[in-house]
Amino acid sequence: MSEAEHRTVLVPEGLAGERVDAGVARMFGISRTRAAELCAESLVMIDSRSVPKSERLVPGSLLEVTIPSIADPLEVVPELVEGIAIVHDEDAFVVVDKPVGVAVHPSMGWTGPTVVGHLRGAGFQIATSGASERQGIVQRLDVGTSGVMVIAKSEHAYSVLKDAFRQRTVDKTYHALVQGHPDPLSGTIDAPIGRHGSSDWKFTVRADGRASVTHYETLEAHRFASLLEVHLETGRTHQIRVHMAALKHPCVGDLTYGADPRLAARVGLERQWLHAVRLGFVHPDSGDYVSFESGYPADLAHALDVIRHAD
Numbered sequence: 035m036s037e038a039e040h041r042t043v044l045v046p047e048g049l050a051g052e053r054v055d056a057g058v059a060r061m062f063g064i065s066r067t068r069a070a071e072l073c074a075e076s077l078v079m080i081d082s083r084s085v086p087k088s089e090r091l092v093p094g095s096l097l098e099v100t101i102p103s104i105a106d107p108l109e110v111v112p113e114l115v116e117g118i119a120i121v122h123d124e125d126a127f128v129v130v131d132k133p134v135g136v137a138v139h140p141s142m143g144w145t146g147p148t149v150v151g152h153l154r155g156a157g158f159q160i161a162t163s164g165a166s167e168r169q170g171i172v173q174r175l176d177v178g179t180s181g182v183m184v185i186a187k188s189e190h191a192y193s194v195l196k197d198a199f200r201q202r203t204v205d206k207t208y209h210a211l212v213q214g215h216p217d218p219l220s221g222t223i224d225a226p227i228g229r230h231g232s233s234d235w236k237f238t239v240r241a242d243g244r245a246s247v248t249h250y251e252t253l254e255a256h257r258f259a260s261l262l263e264v265h266l267e268t269g270r271t272h273q274i275r276v277h278m279a280a281l282k283h284p285c286v287g288d289l290t291y292g293a294d295p296r297l298a299a300r301v302g303l304e305r306q307w308l309h310a311v312r313l314g315f316v317h318p319d320s321g322d323y324v325s326f327e328s329g330y331p332a333d334l335a336h337a338l339d340v341i342r343h344a345d
Contacts, residue, residue, distance in 0.1 A: 039101040045080075047093045054078060055087035057125045061133045071101065084132040099107050107185045108140045108167040112155035115147040121326050126191035126319050128158060131328045134305050139168035144177070152183065160185060163191040170194045173204075176272065181208070181310025182242055182328040188316075194318035199269065205325070209253070210274055211307035211338060212283040213293060215260050219252040223277040225272045236290060248271045248277045258297060259286050259341050272284035275306060285335065301337035309334055 042064060049057045058069040058078060073087040080089070080099040117133035131193075134148055139150045144323070150168065152197040153160055160170035163186070170186045172195040186192035198204050218296050228243030230236035237243075247267035258281070264274055272291075278284055279291035287293055287303030296303075314325035330338065 036282035038103055041099045041101070043097050043272075045091045045093050045095045045097050049091045049236045052091045053087065054080070054085050054091060054161065057091045058097075061097075062101065064101065073100065079336060086128070089311075092247075107142050107145070110140060110148070110154055110167055111151050113151045114155045115146060115149075115152040116137065118152045120151065123158075124232045126188050126317070127186050128153065128160075129182060129184050129313070129326045130194070132175055132180055132183055132310075133331060134178055134333070137177045138174045138183070139171055140169070146177070149185065152170050153307065156315060158187070160187055161189050163189055163192040169188075173199055173206075173269065175269075175310055176275075176308075178305040179308045180328075180331050180334070181227060182313045182317070182326050183310065184313060184326075185311075191318040195315065198315055200338070202267055203316070206266045206269070206310070207314075208266070209276060209309050209311050209330070210262045210264050210278065211259050211286045211334070211341065212262055212278050213259055213286055213297065214283050215255050216278075216281055216283050217254065217263070219255070221250060221324065223248040223250070223281065227276050229274060232326075233266060237276050239276060244268075244270055245276065246273050248273060250273040254342075256341050257345050261338065276306060286341070303333060305333075307334055307337055 035297040055066050055073060070087040076084040077100040078085055080095050090191040097216060115136055119131040120128060121131050122129040129147060135146045137144050138146050162169050164171055170192060172186050172192060173182060173183055174182050175293040186195050210256045224247050226243030227237050227246040228240040231240045245268060249265040250262045253259050253263050266273060275285055275288055275291050282292045284293040285308050286299040286301060288306035289295055309330055312325060312327045314323060317324050
């Protein structure tokens with residue numbers, strides 16, 4: 035992150051009578067909104083006095099502007115995150131239990147905590163392979179999805195695990211509490227997924243989407259909802275949420291994909307009921323099969339109890 039930029043210029047004749055925010059935007063190549071923000075923060079001075087954005091510029095006046103640096107949205111900020119648990123740690127990889135509300139890595143539009151930021155803050159040495167903001171990342175979980183996931187520590191483990199996810203040889207098991215009762219009670223959803231036409235943040239089943247395969251089995255059937263065990267053959271963004279919504283059985287609490295807000299409120303959920311309970315793969319060094327698990331967090335356990343007692 036660079037330091038704040040300090041600029042001092044004489045107002046040119048060409049900007050005579052211009053509003054301060056418009057003139058600052060033109061002279062320094064920033065947006066007018068950003069220029070107005072600088073005025074509001076008393077970072078724009080004319081002849082040694084702070085000025086409002088609407089004041090008019092006078093040629094020959096001494097204009098001083100301080101432009102604070104803006105954090106790179108993809109910069110990894112070392113920061114310990116409450117709730118992240120280390121399930122397993124060794125030279126090749128680390129397995130974490132990710133809580134809800136935490137992203138796996140920095141991304142555009144996300145300013146909250148991340149798994150990679152936590153690991154860096156805790157002193158973990160992660161593989162350097164991959165883009166700078168997601169080094170060592172071989173899989174992702176949505177911000178609103180909790181559960182077990184693996185991050186590579188060695189370069190060899192990164193290569194092997196990345197390929198295993200690509201070749202679909204990793205066993206990814208989720209539990210999802212969905213509205214109603216899927217028919218049949220067990221089955222496979224083979225439907226391509228692509229971006230939603232009206233939103234960059236949503237996805238949908240569409241003919242020109244990417245191949246997506248979800249296998250599900252009903253574990254418990256209750257009056258208002260069913261608890262499913264889900265195995266992913268592919269790993270598309272929001273895959274389980276999109277596929278279950280396409281069946282008209284969205285995850286309980288998943289208001290983005292059509293869940294009933296009244297039921298979400300009744301069970302006390304502020305996110306979708308979806309949890310990565312188990313992750314199994316061939317160890318990148320030993321060749322042995324290893325498996326790791328995560329129990330339900332408190333909000334999901336409470337919601338499931340409410341559903342069970344509603345019978």
